Amino acid sequence: AIGEGNLYERVFVSHLLSDPDDPNTVTGAVGFSVRDNVIYVFKAKAVICTAGGAVNMWRPHAVGEGLGRAWYTVFNTGSVYNLMINAGAKMTQLEHRIVQTRFKDGYGPVGARANSTV
Structure with a gap:
């Protein structure tokens, strides 16, 4: 049950653990x-992985002007996808991504208000 004693903040999950008898579980x-020198091992009946996408997954076409300047945080690396793949999850439709082609102070897709003063 979720309660005050069951919430852990600022913990980076690096590996998912599988059941030795059923590797798909x-x-x-x-x-x-990420703040203290502490390693956590969690036992769970169910695990939910949520991924918020990935920034700079592909190089922009304008590598001179646009490289390194992203619309969203560059710390959103998509590492949760790798976490699930290493645990044996079957991933589908990874090619259907929301790819923000805009970057700060640059040009963007039709309708984007880049360089706007409003």
Whole structure:
């Protein structure tokens, strides 16, 4: 049950744990605190992985002007996809991504208000 004692903040989950008898079942996770020198091992009946996409997954066409300047945070690396793939998940439709072709102070898709003063 989710309660005050069951919430862990600022923990980076690095590996999902599988059941030795059923490799297709995730039974926990391993992570570490991003603030303290602590490693966590979680046992779970169910694991939910949520991914918020990935920024700079592909190089922009304007590599001179646009490289390194992203519309969303560059720390959104898509590492959750790798976490699930390493646990044996079958991934589909990874080619259907929301790819923000805009970047700060640059040009963007039709209708984007880049360089707008409003």
